[in-house]
Amino acid sequence: MTLSRLNIPPGINSDRSDYSLGPVWKTGDKVRFEQNDPEPIGGWEALTDYNATGVPSNVIIWRDLSGNDLMAVGTEQRLAVVKNGTIFDITPVRAETDPLGNDPLTTASGSAAVTVNDTAHGAAAGDYAVMSGAATTNGIPDTELNAAHQITSITDDDNFVITVTTTASSTGTGGGASVKVEYLLGTGVPAPTAGLGWGAGTWNESGTTWGTARTTSTVTLDANTWSFDLWGEDLIANRRDGGIYTWDASVGTGTRATAVTNAPSTNKFIMTSVPDRHLISFGAHDGSASDPLNIRWTDQEVNTTWTAAAGNTAGSQRVHIGDKVVAAVQTRDQIIFFTDAALFGMIFSGAPFTFTFRHLATEKAPVGPNAAVHKNSMVFWMSKTDFHLYNGTAQVLPCPVRDHVFDDINLEMTDLVHAGTNDGFSEIWWHYPSSSSADYPDRYVVLDYVTNEWAFGTLGRTVWKDASSWQDNPIAYDSSGNFYLHEKGKNANGAALSWSIESGTLEVPEAGDQFFLVEKFITDVSQQTGDVTLTVYYRRYSNATESSKTYTISSTTEKTSARIRGRQLRLGYSSSEVESFAKLGILRADWRPSGRR
Secondary structure, X not given: OEEEEEOOOOOEOOOOOOOOOOOOEEEEEOEEEEXXXXXXXXXXXXXXXXXXXXXXXXXXXXXXOOOOEEEEEEEOOOEEEEEOOEEEEOOOEEEEEOOOOOOOEEEOOOOOEEEEEOOOOOOOOOOEEEEEOOOOXXXXXXXXXXXXXXXXXXXXXXXXXXXXXXXXXXXXXXOOOOOEEEEEOOOOOOOOEEOOEOOOOOOOOOOOOOOOOEOOOOOEEOOOOEEEEEEOOEEEEEEOOEOEEEEOOOOOOOOOOEEOOOOOOOEOEEEEOOOOOOEEEEOOOOOXXXXXXXXXXXXXXXXXXXXXXXXXXXXXXXXXOOOOEEEEEEOXXXXXXXXXXXXXXXXXXXXOOEEEEEEEEOOOOOOOOOOEEEXXXXXXXXXXXXXXXXXXXXXXXXXXXXXXXXXXXXXXXXXXXXXXXXXXXXXXXXEEOOOOOOOOOOEEEEEEOOOOEEEEEEOOOOEEEOOEOOEOOOEEEOOOOOEEEEOOOOOEOOEOOOEEEEEOOEOOHHHOOOOEEEEEEEOOEEEEEXXXXXXXXXXXXXXXXXXXXXXXXXXXXXXXXXXEEEOEEEEEEEEOOXXXXXXXXXXEEEXXXXXXX
């Protein structure tokens, strides 16, 4: 009998044939490589008090000068802030009417629908209207009326419908003479959307007629993702292609975010430069039109001064490579930003130009505004075909799982790719939507930037933020607005965290061209909790039918008896048990030759 080590190098390599590189791990789910050994990723825990309304696209975590723990989260519907564990709506007010007029509410007996009369309201279905001052109307309590309502439908330019819980006891009007409505920032689109309706096509487009809304279009509307930064202890926020807002942390959660005075009316995303502290808008309105290549910044330390003048450092710069600015990240000594065709550096240089701009490379751009991330003076990003690194030189990262990712990605939804770090394991994570028509990220790919090992798996997260400030764990949101603490225990919010990993084809090297007969396996599993399933796949020839046997490995298993005959085998480990964990070392096989037939 011969005892052989079935040694498999760390990292998943799914893109090469089984024999081109020797033994490899070919696939897996929710597994990482720690000190070369495969093990399950950390678990997660849901905190329902932090749940958001809509599809979250970004978060920021900080602590104010009074020591309060703060987190802002933005969706296509709301802007909210979490303060000391409680979430508050701080969505900016778009417009308000005070009062609406006498008895502006209309009800129908037996219906929970309430029609609100407000001349030229400018709202759309799905927007939010916050009502106050209304009296009980036809059996509907004032406490139900005086609340935030998502508009159910639009009757016409002067009337819209909300839906309450209580049905009206009679048909008629009511509400009184003191009804006030605040219209919150209009609901945006959570994912890239085809531009339909009027104005979606070119003039005199073939197959269309004047005055007819388009039912198909080559125009794609960007997702209304949020960008955040801080101005001291105060929040700065922008929803893509919209205005810039600030929320004063010292005033408190009873107030909403308000527009930054004099800021560009439309912006792609914003950032506060460090350490010089200018508020910067990328893709900023130039005063006459929206300009997706225009960059504007405020006077130093004064975020309301946007016009350059003698004695201030405000200014602007239009870049000339590409069609639009796509993403930006703050590094230690410069801001790295991308157009859809080039990579630039933006460095604070002082008077007279404030910032110096350098064209660093002509490179494929990140697939979305959150697809690039900075770590240790390196910028990592995901394009539509590759993974990239800038560390003084732009380069394409060698990626042994590239085909797996880019053959299974929904390219129409890559605008929603979200990158983040996980410093506890020197990892870069990208959450992306699969090609199975996923509207939101449901897969991930992860790089250990120290060892250059890759892994991938299934996990639906639209936002990922590493531990920072008062938050000790990475945090994430899913497309339903659910909030999670990650690297928290071994379970998936109390349920089993199902994990698995499988190798490519292995051969017992000492067997040569003979068949082998495996009599037993000796596993090397440490830190084990719960049982692990070992599956051994085997066959006699490359194109022969594959058979398999499964074995249960407990923390006390010394050896696993087996009678497996063939020339090739594959290994798989998995577990679907609660509290499961296992650090997988090198499996050894006890075998003997078994002839050539």
